[in-house]
Amino acid sequence: MIPFLIIFKRNIISFKKRAWGTLISGIDPLLFLLAFGFGIGKFISNVEGLSYVEFIAPAMVLVSVLYGSFFETTYNAFVRMYYENIYTAWLSTNATVKDIVLGEMLWGAVRGTLYAIIVIFILYCFGLIKNLCFLIIILALPLFGLVFASIGMFFTSVVPNIMFFDYLYFVYINPMILFSGTYFPINILPVFIKNILKALFPLYYAVKISRELYLSQPIDIISIIVLSITVVIFTVLAIKFLKIRLID
Amino acid sequence: MSIIEVESVIKYYKDIKALDGVSFSLEESQILSLVGPNGSGKTTLTKIISGFAKANSGKINIFGQDINEFEKIKNKIGLVPQENNLDQDINVLENLIIHSELCGLNTKIAKERSLNLLQKFGLDKYKHEDIKNLSGGTKRKIMLIRALLTNPKLLILDEPTIGLDPAIRRQFWDIIIDLKFQNISTIFTTHYMEEANFMADEIIFINRGKLILKGKPQDLIKNVLESFVFEIKEKVSIAGYKSYVYENKTFIFTPSKELLLSNLKLKGIEPSTIRETTLDDVFLYITGERI
Numbered sequence: 001m002i003p004f005l006i007i008f009k010r011n012i013i014s015f016k017k018r019a020w021g022t023l024i025s026g027i028d029p030l031l032f033l034l035a036f037g038f039g040i041g042k043f044i045s046n047v048e049g050l051s052y053v054e055f056i057a058p059a060m061v062l063v064s065v066l067y068g069s070f071f072e073t074t075y076n077a078f079v080r081m082y083y084e085n086i087y088t089a090w091l092s093t094n095a096t097v098k099d100i101v102l103g104e105m106l107w108g109a110v111r112g113t114l115y116a117i118i119v120i121f122i123l124y125c126f127g128l129i130k131n132l133c134f135l136i137i138i139l140a141l142p143l144f145g146l147v148f149a150s151i152g153m154f155f156t157s158v159v160p161n162i163m164f165f166d167y168l169y170f171v172y173i174n175p176m177i178l179f180s181g182t183y184f185p186i187n188i189l190p191v192f193i194k195n196i197l198k199a200l201f202p203l204y205y206a207v208k209i210s211r212e213l214y215l216s217q218p219i220d221i222i223s224i225i226v227l228s229i230t231v232v233i234f235t236v237l238a239i240k241f242l243k244i245r246l247i248d
Numbered sequence: 249m250s251i252i253e254v255e256s257v258i259k260y261y262k263d264i265k266a267l268d269g270v271s272f273s274l275e276e277s278q279i280l281s282l283v284g285p286n287g288s289g290k291t292t293l294t295k296i297i298s299g300f301a302k303a304n305s306g307k308i309n310i311f312g313q314d315i316n317e318f319e320k321i322k323n324k325i326g327l328v329p330q331e332n333n334l335d336q337d338i339n340v341l342e343n344l345i346i347h348s349e350l351c352g353l354n355t356k357i358a359k360e361r362s363l364n365l366l367q368k369f370g371l372d373k374y375k376h377e378d379i380k381n382l383s384g385g386t387k388r389k390i391m392l393i394r395a396l397l398t399n400p401k402l403l404i405l406d407e408p409t410i411g412l413d414p415a416i417r418r419q420f421w422d423i424i425i426d427l428k429f430q431n432i433s434t435i436f437t438t439h440y441m442e443e444a445n446f447m448a449d450e451i452i453f454i455n456r457g458k459l460i461l462k463g464k465p466q467d468l469i470k471n472v473l474e475s476f477v478f479e480i481k482e483k484v485s486i487a488g489y490k491s492y493v494y495e496n497k498t499f500i501f502t503p504s505k506e507l508l509l510s511n512l513k514l515k516g517i518e519p520s521t522i523r524e525t526t527l528d529d530v531f532l533y534i535t536g537e538r539i
Contacts, residue, residue, distance in 0.1 A: 003350050006349045009346070010338065013338050013342055014338055017337070080335075084333065084336050085333035088329060088333050089335070091299070092322070093350035093351045094319075094322060094352050095350045247300055247302065248295075248300075248301050
């Protein structure tokens with residue numbers, strides 16, 4: 001078996017031992033859905049022709065992917081690398097830094113996908129999935145997961161300590177969740193601000209695809225290209241910087 | 249045949265010279281010990297020969313292969329680093345199987361070999377145990393088992409018994425010596441002189457990044473100092489004897505206790521201790537520093 005698949009397998013073995021605890025930590029987007037969608041949403045007549053809860057529902061699927069993938073490849077991966085020194089054990093085998101990055105990313109993407117499937121199931125139970133074609137998104141979830149996992153692995157390769165992820169959450173992840181067209185359409189913002197947000201936050205493209213599928217609209221291929229390029233760039237950077245970090 | 253050949257290796261960490269022109273070799277089925285105080289460069293050296301650090305200059309060959317081609321020889325080397333790097337999230341057997349698979353073994357062989365080694369080391373009762381429940385000594389043994397999974401020809405151990413109690417440390421020594429008779433060469437770092445003396449065929453003293461002395465344990469004392477040392481609780485000078493002063497104590501070395509004792513009596517000096525010379529004395533005599 002290819003080393004990165006063995007690292008992926010190791011992560012599954014570890015996940016199986018604490019699956020419930022891990023999955024429960026992914027319910028945050030559901031809380032947002034309840035509070036914003038069913039709470040604040042009562043006071044908002046419609047957004048782009050949808051009820052507010054329908055507007056944010058497809059975005060919450062993506063926020064859950066982000067949570068699962070990003071937090072797996074930041075906090076959890078950092079603990080494995082820095083506190084448990086497991087990466088040094090893996091590097092003493094046939095595994096390379098590339099295998100570690102790919103194995104961790106793949107697992108991060110799968111974890112994000114699992115979170116999103118739970119959210120999709122709950123959306124279905126609430127009657128928020130009127131068009132079953134939306135379920136096609138499940139096929140795209142691993143790609144979205146890889147986007148956030150690659151960004152997570154990049155930050156893991158460069159941050160000086162685990163506290164840094166807290167700052168990162170406040171200055172990057174939280175703004176990304178708020179300003180990627182998740183809770184309101186960013187078209188209402190000035191063009192240059194919108195362009196900055198689009199350049200900084202890949203979640204925007206993922207949410208766009210999700211909403212297009214939700215509304216049975218054709219998918220903008222540009223979004224898929226941008227997300228794919230994001231994966232490649234951050235994977236290459238993560239490998240480069242992790243190599244510097246682990247082999248001095 | 250030399251398993252490791254290190255020639256004039258220099259390593260900087262920013263402006264600090266961690267290794268300063270170190271050269272040595274390790275022969276087949278030999279146990280070599282790198283002895284030095286903390287920060288002497290011994291861990292840096294093991295990191296370089298295990299592929300985790302790159303030298304700034306110098307030449308290193310392992311199994312006749314240049315260190316830059318490390319990937320080709322990785323599976324012939326078993327590594328036990330100083331820190332515990334067992335996977336805390338999975339149990340002992342899973343740790344060993346995942347490691348074996350990462351080394352290229354298929355799952356069936358990986359499991360067989362892991363169970364065999366656990367049994368051989370008397371640790372099969374821990375196979376389903378979580379790592380966090382193991383004692384320090386058992387963790388070190390599991391790390392050694394993990395290093396042996398690929399049937400390596402070379403073991404690199406960085407402070408293998410640090411923090412272990414004397415009985416477990418002694419067990420560990422016996423295991424390493426036993427491996428030598430299975431044609432496994434070992435290089436290990438330590439700052440326990442007793443450990444180096446017991447296990448090593450050759451000892452290298454390393455201090456401030458420099459190799460300062462190399463030889464067989466018994467020869468190091470013979471070639472540098474004499475068989476006995478007199479400790480005197482004041483600064484004295486006796487002509488014709490090797491000696492040094494450390495922390496206001498004088499250490500005088502002699503091949504004959506009787507002769508020195510009579511010389512000291514003539515001067516009215518009473519030694520506080522008379523004992524056999526140790527490798528610690530040799531290190532202190534050469535470097536002026538304790539390990």
